[in-house]
Amino acid sequence: MNLYGISGEIFLAISGMIALLISVFSSKDSSLKITTRFCNLSLLISLILIVLSHKNSGYLFNEMYVYDGLSLYSKILIILGTILTLLIGNKPQKIDGFNHPEYPVLILFSVLGMVLMTSSKNLISLYMALELQSLPLYVIAAINRDNLKSSEAGLKYFILGALSSGLLLFGMSLVYGAVGDTSFSSISEVSSQNMSSILLVGLVFILSGLAFKISLVPFHMWTPDVYEGAPTPVTAFFAIVPKIAAITILVRVTFSAFDNAVTSWQQIIILLSLLSMILGSFAAIMQTNLKRLMAYSSIAHMGYALVGVASGLLEGVSGVLIYMVIYIIMNVGAFIIILSMRRDNQIVEEIYDLKGISKTHPFLAFGFVSILFSMAGIPPLAGFFGKWLVFYSAVNANLVFLAIIGVLTSVVGAFYYLRIIKIMYFDENDVNLDVVENKSSMAILGLMLFLTLSFGIFLNWFVETTMGIVSLI
Amino acid sequence: MLSNIPILSSITFLPLFGALIILLTCSDDEQGGKNSKFVALWTSLITFILSLFVLFNFDNDLNNFQFIEKASWIPLSNVSYHMGVDGISLPFVILSTFLIPVCILASFQSIKKQVPLFMSLFLILEVLMVGTFCAMDILVFYIFFEAVLIPMFLIIGIWGGVRRVYSAFKFFLYTLLGSVLMLIAIFYIFSKTGTTEINEIAKFSFPYDIQILLFLAFFASFSVKLPMWPVHTWLPDAHVEAPTSGSVILAGVLLKMGGYGFLRFSIPMFPDASIFFAPFIFVLSVIAIIYTSLVALVQNDMKKMIAYSSVAHMGFVTIGAFSFTNEGLAGSVYQMVSHGLISGALFLCVGIVYDRLHTREINAYGGVADIMPNFAVFFMFMMLASVGLPGTSGFVGELLVLVGIWKTYPIVAIFCATGLILGAIYMLWLYRRVMFGKAIKEEIVSLEKLSKREIIIFVPITLLIFIFGIYATPLLDITQLSINNIIDITEFHQNKNTVSQIATLKD
Numbered sequence: 014m015n016l017y018g019i020s021g022e023i024f025l026a027i028s029g030m031i032a033l034l035i036s037v038f039s040s041k042d043s044s045l046k047i048t049t050r051f052c053n054l055s056l057l058i059s060l061i062l063i064v065l066s067h068k069n070s071g072y073l074f075n076e077m078y079v080y081d082g083l084s085l086y087s088k089i090l091i092i093l094g095t096i097l098t099l100l101i102g103n104k105p106q107k108i109d110g111f112n113h114p115e116y117p118v119l120i121l122f123s124v125l126g127m128v129l130m131t132s133s134k135n136l137i138s139l140y141m142a143l144e145l146q147s148l149p150l151y152v153i154a155a156i157n158r159d160n161l162k163s164s165e166a167g168l169k170y171f172i173l174g175a176l177s178s179g180l181l182l183f184g185m186s187l188v189y190g191a192v193g194d195t196s197f198s199s200i201s202e203v204s205s206q207n208m209s210s211i212l213l214v215g216l217v218f219i220l221s222g223l224a225f226k227i228s229l230v231p232f233h234m235w236t237p238d239v240y241e242g243a244p245t246p247v248t249a250f251f252a253i254v255p256k257i258a259a260i261t262i263l264v265r266v267t268f269s270a271f272d273n274a275v276t277s278w279q280q281i282i283i284l285l286s287l288l289s290m291i292l293g294s295f296a297a298i299m300q301t302n303l304k305r306l307m308a309y310s311s312i313a314h315m316g317y318a319l320v321g322v323a324s325g326l327l328e329g330v331s332g333v334l335i336y337m338v339i340y341i342i343m344n345v346g347a348f349i350i351i352l353s354m355r356r357d358n359q360i361v362e363e364i365y366d367l368k369g370i371s372k373t374h375p376f377l378a379f380g381f382v383s384i385l386f387s388m389a390g391i392p393p394l395a396g397f398f399g400k401w402l403v404f405y406s407a408v409n410a411n412l413v414f415l416a417i418i419g420v421l422t423s424v425v426g427a428f429y430y431l432r433i434i435k436i437m438y439f440d441e442n443d444v445n446l447d448v449v450e451n452k453s454s455m456a457i458l459g460l461m462l463f464l465t466l467s468f469g470i471f472l473n474w475f476v477e478t479t480m481g482i483v484s485l486i
Numbered sequence: 487m488l489s490n491i492p493i494l495s496s497i498t499f500l501p502l503f504g505a506l507i508i509l510l511t512c513s514d515d516e517q518g519g520k521n522s523k524f525v526a527l528w529t530s531l532i533t534f535i536l537s538l539f540v541l542f543n544f545d546n547d548l549n550n551f552q553f554i555e556k557a558s559w560i561p562l563s564n565v566s567y568h569m570g571v572d573g574i575s576l577p578f579v580i581l582s583t584f585l586i587p588v589c590i591l592a593s594f595q596s597i598k599k600q601v602p603l604f605m606s607l608f609l610i611l612e613v614l615m616v617g618t619f620c621a622m623d624i625l626v627f628y629i630f631f632e633a634v635l636i637p638m639f640l641i642i643g644i645w646g647g648v649r650r651v652y653s654a655f656k657f658f659l660y661t662l663l664g665s666v667l668m669l670i671a672i673f674y675i676f677s678k679t680g681t682t683e684i685n686e687i688a689k690f691s692f693p694y695d696i697q698i699l700l701f702l703a704f705f706a707s708f709s710v711k712l713p714m715w716p717v718h719t720w721l722p723d724a725h726v727e728a729p730t731s732g733s734v735i736l737a738g739v740l741l742k743m744g745g746y747g748f749l750r751f752s753i754p755m756f757p758d759a760s761i762f763f764a765p766f767i768f769v770l771s772v773i774a775i776i777y778t779s780l781v782a783l784v785q786n787d788m789k790k791m792i793a794y795s796s797v798a799h800m801g802f803v804t805i806g807a808f809s810f811t812n813e814g815l816a817g818s819v820y821q822m823v824s825h826g827l828i829s830g831a832l833f834l835c836v837g838i839v840y841d842r843l844h845t846r847e848i849n850a851y852g853g854v855a856d857i858m859p860n861f862a863v864f865f866m867f868m869m870l871a872s873v874g875l876p877g878t879s880g881f882v883g884e885l886l887v888l889v890g891i892w893k894t895y896p897i898v899a900i901f902c903a904t905g906l907i908l909g910a911i912y913m914l915w916l917y918r919r920v921m922f923g924k925a926i927k928e929e930i931v932s933l934e935k936l937s938k939r940e941i942i943i944f945v946p947i948t949l950l951i952f953i954f955g956i957y958a959t960p961l962l963d964i965t966q967l968s969i970n971n972i973i974d975i976t977e978f979h980q981n982k983n984t985v986s987q988i989a990t991l992k993d
């Protein structure tokens with residue numbers, strides 16, 4: 014059997030095990046540093062391997078594993094997102110005396126799960142990959158085990174995550190019962206002929222399980238607590254990377270397995286998207302903790318992204334894929350700022366701690382302002398183009414009401430983003446924030462800022478690429 | 487030679503370079519502030535000269551968009567970066583490029599903190615305003631139109647007065663709420679017609695009920711921007727709290743985006759709905775004219791009074807636009823240009839005394855005319871222009887609108903005329919309370935006279951108001967053909983409606 018198509022993942026698995034050994038056998042002080050470097054390097058190499066091996070698309074292991082444009086696209090995003098979050102978390106971790114060399118290793122394994130997940134075209138491989146990505150995440154949520162909040166976050170995440178896995182598994186078993194096979198192509202075939210009620214219930218459960226992973230309302234309860242409780246570098250990872258994998262697999266399930274039953278899942282997705290947009294926007298108004306605020310903002314953003322899936326059109330999916338890129342750009346930028354906030358060597362997370370930052374750290378403030386305007390969806394910044402693509406596809410699919418509610422909630426969302434801008438720029442400077450600026454983070458912030466400001470220039474490239482990808486799902 | 491240079495894009499994006507230079511090189515100290523002022527002034531002056539180039543090469547006899555530039559942006563969805571000017575947009579482009587250097591000059595002394603940021607935001611604002619008026623693709627238009635919120639929000643919020651935060655939020659959220667509905671309507675149009683070219687969309691005729699909904703969505707955006715009663719409440723707040731130059735640009739150009747939107751989108755694209763809603767718009771406009779004039783009468787804050795008078799003057803713009811007569815539409819554009827100059831100048835006048843006394847309360851003044859005679863002359867001229875005295879541009883605009891509306895709805899014209907009288911009352915009263923009387927208060931007596939810089943600011947505006955007041959032909963010639971196009975469309979649809987009504991009567 015030719016394993017070339019999966020060589021990136023195999024390399025990642027092997028290097029994960031090597032990283033485990035490195036973390037144990039290197040000296041205690043430098044262990045984290047060495048392991049992180051090794052993990053970054055192996056992520057980079059596996060990225061190259063994946064890009065090379067996914068040139069042609071094809072199947073492996075009896076159609077359990079597929080390598081195609083969609084999986085390549087998400088794998089690139091996942092790995093780049095991981096590298097970025099590892100890089101921006103480096104310095105703050107050093108300052109906090111964070112010394113858990115298993116952290117990058119766990120992330121590596123989780124990423125392995127995610128890349129496998131985006132390639133799965135069978136319920137069994139999907140479930141295995143999903144669990145592989147979730148289990149390390151439970152551990153790293155609670156990695157500061159002396160911290161009460163972190164332990165709570167880990168426990169909460171684990172229990173709810175286990176519940177969602179149970180739902181997912183239950184749904185899969187129902188689907189298996191109705192179809193008699195677990196491969197997406199068989200499901201697609203059966204669902205086109207006879208969308209039985211068992212299949213429908215199975216579909217609902219599968220979607221619920223996935224909605225947990227993307228943290229869509231009403232399966233979002235864990236998000237704010239986990240975001241707040243987990244150490245900030247971990248939160249950054251949570252906010253960015255698993256969502257890409259989960260959205261991709263959601264697209265895969267809806268457009269590849271249940272592609273003939275659009276009307277069956279469309280209303281579920283519409284509901285999830287509506288609720289997420291509304292709750293994400295309104296609940297964030299009351300938050301003063303930046304990490305909780307980012308949690309609700311990510312719920313709202315996932316709601317917007319889902320509008321593209323809800324349209325049931327391929328151009329909607331292309332919109333979602335572009336939205337995810339924009340989402341990564343904005344969140345990496347935002348977390349760089351959150352990670353650099355200190356006072357008297359203590360981490361601070363309240364939005365009021367940002368007071369007057371525009372005078373003491375103009376670049377940081379300018380970067381954050383651009384990112385916040387972009388999150389609010391104001392043109393010509395990146396966030397606007399994401400919203401444009403998904404809402405346009407909704408209008409195209411005659412879901413005008415969904416688009417209208419979407420833009421109205423984005424106005425509500427604009428309010429809390431503006432409030433942060435107000436604190437940074439309009440309030441008088443009476444609290445002094447020590448900002449930990451480090452060069453690599455600032456360089457990344459500069460890059461994200463550039464992309465946020467000039468995304469319109471690259472938009473065409475993204476549209477053409479993603480349209481090419483989705484036409485082959 | 488000219489056809490090879492993308493002149494409109496140069497005008498649009500030249501200030502962006504200025505802004506980048508300022509952001510990257512000027513530090514936030516005294517020297518940096520000084521440098522940034524001059525970079526901003528020169529950039530905006532060069533932009534203005536370039537825009538004059540367009541003005542002089544504009545062919546009034548060509549019934550089409552000119553200086554067209556087109557570059558493919560997203561070929562798959564048929565969206566392109568498409569720029570061009572016609573008789574309706576050209577006056578606004580020139581108005582924007584003219585007012586920006588004036589504003590920059592006006593804020594040389596009054597802006598004390600974070601000067602480089604202020605200057606670069608102003609240049610960015612110019613990019614967006616010129617882009618809004620030049621865009622020939624509806625999505626490109628929307629991007630420029632909406633992006634204006636960002637610099638304006640920051641300008642009000644950072645350099646504004648005491649209640650700046652409240653005003654900035656109100657301005658931002660009000661306008662955003664209106665615009666996002668328009669965005670959905672734009673998507674709908676895009677999805678039905680498959681094009682985002684403004685020219686192409688205008689050829690497409692939507693079903694009647696769809697037109698109504700689309701019109702309302704666009705109306706939501708433009709009526710807030712213009713602003714029309716009852717969604718005008720953000721305007722007094724924003725004006726009062728914004729720094730002087732912010733108020734000038736807000737009154738001078740940003741409000742015109744709403745009127746421009748009506749002329750460019752609402753009327754040509756949804757003619758049936760426009761005809762249907764015209765009476766409704768007249769009612770709102772008449773209320774705006776009379777009600778806000780009365781409100782202006784009782785204001786103690788000079789800026790607030792002028793802000794309310796802006797709402798009243800904008801009422802004339804909508805009435806003219808929806809009268810669907812040649813005079814009315816021409817008057818509407820004329821009124822917008824003239825109001826841009828006059829209200830801008832009035833805000834500058836307030837800024838002059840505010841810089842000296844740091845209060846806008848009318849009661850704090852009195853007898854200023856004795857102390858600042860030059861200023862008194864300028865202020866009087868602006869005040870009379872605002873009232874619509876013959877010989878000023880305000881007179882021409884209002885007269886044209888009144889003639890236009892008299893032809894179709896004489897009753898509306900009568901109400902409008904009432905508004906004129908009220909306008910004269912509050913403006914003259916304001917002038918009396920501020921300028922006349924004996925200067926007894928100590929602060930007033932010690933007021934400084936106008937500096938050279940301030941006179942330089944006023945002279946060009948005064949001249950323009952005067953020239954447009956006695957010689958209206960150049961501006962009317964520019965707009966004539968484009969306005970004829972609008973009238974052709976509406977007349978065609980009006981006749982069609984009458985024919986169908988007769989047909990139903992016969993049945």
